[in-house]
Amino acid sequence: MTSPITNADSLRIGSVDFVSPDEIKVLLDIEAPNDVALNTGFPRPFPRINGYALIPNESGFLVAQIEWITIERSQYPKRQGIQDFGIIDLPYPLRKMSLNPLGILKENVNELGECTYEFSRGIEFYPTVGDPVLLPTQTQLKSIVESGSNRRVIIGTSPLAGNAQVSIDPDRLFGRHLAILGNTGGGKSCSTAGVIRWSIESAQNYNDNTNARFIILDPNGEYSTAFRDMENVRVYGVEEDTTRQIKQLKIPLWLWNSNEWASITNASSKTQRPTLIQALRTVRDNIDISSMNPSNQMKHYLLILQRIINIEISNGVPYMGGGRTKGFKQSVETWRAGITTSEHYNEIQNSAIEVLQGEFDSFLESSTTGQEWPKYTKPSVEKLVSALKYAYEQFGGREIDALPIDADIPRPFKGEDLMTSIEANAQLMGTTEYIETLLLRIRTLLSDSKLKKIITEDKDITLEKWINDYICSTNSTKNCITVIDLSLMPAELVFIITSVIARLTLETLQRYRKVNNGKTLPITLVMEEAHTFIKKYSDSENETASELCTKVFEKIAREGRKFGLGLVLSSQRPSELSATVLSQCNSFLLHRISNDRDQELVSRLVPDNLRGLLRELPSLPSQNAILLGWASELPVLVRMNNLREEHRPKSDDPSYWRSWTEEKTEISWKSVADDWLGN
Numbered sequence: 001m002t003s004p005i006t007n008a009d010s011l012r013i014g015s016v017d018f019v020s021p022d023e024i025k026v027l028l029d030i031e032a033p034n035d036v037a038l039n040t041g042f043p044r045p046f047p048r049i050n051g052y053a054l055i056p057n058e059s060g061f062l063v064a065q066i067e068w069i070t071i072e073r074s075q076y077p078k079r080q081g082i083q084d085f086g087i088i089d090l091p092y093p094l095r096k097m098s099l100n101p102l103g104i105l106k107e108n109v110n111e112l113g114e115c116t117y118e119f120s121r122g123i124e125f126y127p128t129v130g131d132p133v134l135l136p137t138q139t140q141l142k143s144i145v146e147s148g149s150n151r152r153v154i155i156g157t158s159p160l161a162g163n164a165q166v167s168i169d170p171d172r173l174f175g176r177h178l179a180i181l182g183n184t185g186g187g188k189s190c191s192t193a194g195v196i197r198w199s200i201e202s203a204q205n206y207n208d209n210t211n212a213r214f215i216i217l218d219p220n221g222e223y224s225t226a227f228r229d230m231e232n233v234r235v236y237g238v239e240e241d242t243t244r245q246i247k248q249l250k251i252p253l254w255l256w257n258s259n260e261w262a263s264i265t266n267a268s269s270k271t272q273r274p275t276l277i278q279a280l281r282t283v284r285d286n287i288d289i290s291s292m293n294p295s296n297q298m299k300h301y302l303l304i305l306q307r308i309i310n311i312e313i314s315n316g317v318p319y320m321g322g323g324r325t326k327g328f329k330q331s332v333e334t335w336r337a338g339i340t341t342s343e344h345y346n347e348i349q350n351s352a353i354e355v356l357q358g359e360f361d362s363f364l365e366s367s368t369t370g371q372e373w374p375k376y377t378k379p380s381v382e383k384l385v386s387a388l389k390y391a392y393e394q395f396g397g398r399e400i401d402a403l404p405i406d407a408d409i410p411r412p413f414k415g416e417d418l419m420t421s422i423e424a425n426a427q428l429m430g431t432t433e434y435i436e437t438l439l440l441r442i443r444t445l446l447s448d449s450k451l452k453k454i455i456t457e458d459k460d461i462t463l464e465k466w467i468n469d470y471i472c473s474t475n476s477t478k479n480c481i482t483v484i485d486l487s488l489m490p491a492e493l494v495f496i497i498t499s500v501i502a503r504l505t506l507e508t509l510q511r512y513r514k515v516n517n518g519k520t521l522p523i524t525l526v527m528e529e530a531h532t533f534i535k536k537y538s539d540s541e542n543e544t545a546s547e548l549c550t551k552v553f554e555k556i557a558r559e560g561r562k563f564g565l566g567l568v569l570s571s572q573r574p575s576e577l578s579a580t581v582l583s584q585c586n587s588f589l590l591h592r593i594s595n596d597r598d599q600e601l602v603s604r605l606v607p608d609n610l611r612g613l614l615r616e617l618p619s620l621p622s623q624n625a626i627l628l629g630w631a632s633e634l635p636v637l638v639r640m641n642n643l644r645e646e647h648r649p650k651s652d653d654p655s656y657w658r659s660w661t662e663e664k665t666e667i668s669w670k671s672v673a674d675d676w677l678g679n
Contacts, residue, residue, distance in 0.1 A: 011134040013046070016055065016127050017096065024064055024126075026053070026133045028095040042138045042162055050613050050637060051160050052144060053099055054134045055127045060106040061134070062127060063119065063144055064099035065613065065634075072096050099133075101126070102634050105140060115139075119147035121633055138162050147633045153202045155195060155627075156638040166627065166638045170199055173587055173631040174524045174566035177557060181574045181602065182591025187623045189649040191589055191640055192526065192570045193226045197647060200230065200479050212479045213472050215505060216526040217498055219533070221487030222649035229647070232478045234469070237485040238454065246485065251497050253415055253455045254284075255466065255504060257408035263545045264496050265441040270327060271434040278304055278429065279421040280407040294344035298353075299395035304429065305335055306388050313381065321368075321375030329364065329374045334430035336360040345395075352391040359387035414457050415446040451493060467508055470501070472523065495545035498533050499552040506556050509563040520564030525556065530569040531576040550578050557584035575601045586630035589638075592620040606635060613637070 013032040018025035028047070037046040045051070047069050054061040072094045103121040110116065117140055136144065142164040151167035158164050173195070180195075182188040196214050203210040216223050224246060227233045240248040256264075258277045267273040282300075312318060317328055339357050341350040366380035419442055426432045445451065472480050484501065486494055505525055512521050527533060534554075537547045556567055557580065569585065571577055575597040582601075593599055594617075603614050606628055613626060613635045620626070623642075628635035659665070 011137070012132050013053070013135055014095075014097075014133045016129050016131045016133060019126055019129060021126070022100065023067075024055070024099040024101060026097050026099060028097065032095070037135055044135075044138075044162055046135060047095075047097055048160065050616065052136050052141065054105065054136050054140065055131055056134065057104075057125045057127060057131075059104045059124045060117075061104070061136075061140070062123065062125075063102045063105050063136075063634075065102055067098045067100050069095070069097040105136075105144060117143035119144050119633060144634070145636055152206070153195075153199050154641065155191075155198055156625075156640040158636055159624075159639050160637050163639075166632075166636055168587075168627075168631045174199075174522070174568070175561055176586035176630045177561070177567040177584055178569070178587045178589065178631070179530075179574070179577075179582065179585040180568065180570045180589045180591070181572070181593065181598070182625070183572055183594055184651075185622065186591035186593075186620065187625070187640060188570055188572065188591050189222055189528070189651040190623070190643050191591065191625060192528070192568065193223065193647065193649050194641060194643050195568070195589075196481070196524075196526070197227070197230075197643070198641065200481075203479075209477050210479055211476055213521075213523040214480070214526060215471065215482045215484070215501070215523065217484050217486065217501065217528065217533075219486045219489075219494065219529045220651070221485045222528065222651045223483045224485050224650075226647055226649050227481050227483070230479065230481065232473070232476070233481045233483070235483045235485065236470070238450070238488040240453075249454055249484065249497075250458060250461055250466070251454055251500055252412070252457050252461060252466075253418075254412045254457060255410050255463075256496070256500055257503070259543065259548055260496050260500060260503075260545075263543050263548045264445065264493070265438055266542060266544075267438055268434070269542060271431045272438045274308070275422060275426050275429055275431045275435055276438065277407045278308075279418060279425045281307075282425060283413045283417050283421040284407065284409055284411040286411075286413075294342055295349070295395060298342070298345070298349075299392065299397055301338055302388060302392040302395060303397060304425070306385070306392060308335075308429075309385060309388065313385075318374075318376045318381050319378070321373050329367070332360070332364060336364070337430060349391075349394050352394040356387045356391045359384050410463050412457055412462075415442065415455075418442065419446075448490070450488075450490065454493075454497070467504075471505055471508055472521065492545070495533065495549040498527075499545070499549040502527075502549075502556060503552045506552075506560060506563065506565055509560075509565050513563050520562075522564040522566065524566040524568060525560075526568040526570070527553070528570050530571040530581075531573040534569065534578045534581050535576050536578055550581075554578055554580045557581040574598050587632070588627070588629045590614070590617060590626040590628070591624070592622070593617045605629070 012029065014026045014028040016024060017027040033046045035045065037044050047066060049066055049069065051066045053064050053066060055064065056062075101123050103119055104124060106118045106120070108116045108118060141161040145158045145161040145164040145166060148169065150169040150171065153170055153173075154165050154167045156166050158166050178195075180188055180192050196216075200210065200212050203212055218224070221237075224235050224237070224244060228245070235244075235246045236249040237246040238249055240246060258280055261267070261276060261280065262273050265272075265276065267276050312328070336357070339353060339360060341353050345353065363376065363380050363384045366376055367374035368377060369375040419439055422435060422439060422442075423432075426435045445455070468474050470482055470484075486497065489497060502525060505523065509521055509523065513519060530553075533546075534550050535546065537544075537550055539547075543551075553567070556565060560567060567581075567585070569577070569581070573595070574582065574593075575595070588602075588605055590602060593602060599614070599617060602617065606614065613628075616637070617626070623640050625638050625640060626635060627638050
């Protein structure tokens with residue numbers, strides 16, 4: 001049996017030649033292996049870029065990663081004491097390599113004398129010049145790569161560490177958000193599907209009754225068959241397809257909030273949006289203005305004015321002066337025009353209306369600045385609010401009614417009811433002349449034959465049933481995978497549908513935690529082609545559907561973890577992703593990336609001394625990736641596990657040559673056209 005000193009000497013490959021906090025240079029011994037090391041218990045390539053080396057120190061071993069290897073040819077030496085200058089020594093070329101320090105490998109010996117190792121990030125003691133540099137044994141290599149607790153899901157092996165298993169902790173991977181990045185053809189989609197499948201299979205090996213939950217937003221229709229062999233997999237699509245077990249996607253328009261309605265209709269912020277929001281409040285309250293008698297119509301009008309003015313006061317508009325109050329005077333004049341007496345009112349009601357008219361006139365005259373940029377005193381505002389409240393009470397209203405009703409509460413209504421509500425509220429608010437384009441956009445949306453199946457109200461769908469079908473079954477004790485195929489979704493609607501699903505998932509989990517005393521329900525939301533839906537944007541006055549979609553995912557990235565909502569992003573253009581979302585991802589699985597801008601962005605994800613590993617990104621073969629971040633103690637090159645062909649997403653490149661030379665396909669465009677036209 002060899003002694004520890006003899007064993008260490010047999011693994012020696014060189015000595016430290018230079019030390020700095022982020023780099024250690026090593027002078028390799030002449031006897032160090034040139035291509036394959038045979039003395040580590042297992043034949044292993046050495047020296048190899050991004051391989052590992054050890055330097056003994058007080059804490060155990062300093063672990064370092066090889067960044068570069070070179071040969072340094074020294075000058076001819078000057079011989080002293082020899083007069084025959086015709087004889088010279090030819091210098092042996094010196095091999096050198098640069099190491100990036102990563103952490104410490106500590107040695108533990110149990111009662112039986114068995115030796116185990118534990119790796120941890122961070123450097124306690126740096127080496128000094130002349131310290132020996134060793135090759136890690138197979139056991140030490142595995143301890144480095146397989147370090148960390150709760151490594152329950154095996155995703156691949158490390159070719160740089162003797163094919164040691166690379167495992168991850170699901171809490172770290174999904175709870176802190178994961179980004180899977182890489183060019184098309186690098187294995188990105190297979191890794192996404194694999195991480196989901198391997199996580200579920202690992203959980204099933206641990207316990208038969210598992211209830212992992214994944215929601216996959218699939219814009220290209222790649223995942224509809226990837227999990228077909230698993231239990232409780234639900235696939236929804238724009239068009240129902242019973243042969244492929246795809247159910248009809250249902251996202252009723254009453255599930256949309258006011259921001260989503262404003263963006264899909266491109267409602268202007270000054271007139272159309274306030275009218276739309278008030279119409280949503282009315283229709284969600286199931287109030288039919290058109291069928292009211294004159295007294296009830298005035299009562300409802302006074303209620304609307306109280307709510308609007310209360311919102312304006314909370315925003316400080318009457319008191320501000322300057323830009324924020326431009327147009328406020330015109331709004332007040334419009335509201336004043338709707339305050340009129342009528343023979344349909346009783347004497348007390350008409351008297352209250354006359355008082356209110358006088359207070360409106362006094363309010364308009366009380367501006368302390370110019371007419372274009374009015375600024376009103378607090379007493380004048382309070383008198384107007386008091387007169388409004390008094391008049392409303394004379395028409396049978398209650399004080400509590402004036403509190404703003406949530407326009408976003410998901411109560412069912414029909415599209416036709418919303419249009420009627422918009423027209424009625426516009427008449428009350430004096431904005432009738434501004435809503436024609438708004439109504440036209442909604443009418444176009446409702447008349448689209450393809451969209452009707454998706455957004456039209458279905459009596460069988462309640463909020464509870466929708467959550468049960470799309471997010472998680474009630475009292476489910478089984479895994480639940482929901483795949484939403486968006487591949488045939490019209491471009492003008494795909495961003496809204498995506499943001500509605502993502503927002504509802506977050507809000508459902510927020511309310512779940514509220515009613516369950518802080519308990520969370522872990523769910524993972526997977527977004528394919530994330531650069532399309534979570535792209536960079538610049539704020540604009542009228543929020544587009546694309547901007548709204550990005551903001552929803554930014555909120556999930558920032559707050560989702562607190563409510564159990566994890567995020568997995570898959571993208572081939574990380575440079576186009578929202579910086580907010582990308583910065584909240586704590587784990588990264590990087591496949592081949594060849595674009596310069598994408599490489600530059602990815603390089604910022606790791607410290608300067610670890611960027612050497614990322615230089616392999618342009619040349620990574622398919623199925624290989626670099627795992628870094630919170631899910632891994634150190635950046636590691638991974639050869640991902642194999643997925644059987646039937647479990648892979650349908651994202652393979654088309655075979656042009658085989659199509660040109662071998663396949664004799666009979667093309668019938670009639671079936672395509674009939675399907676397109678819905679025949």
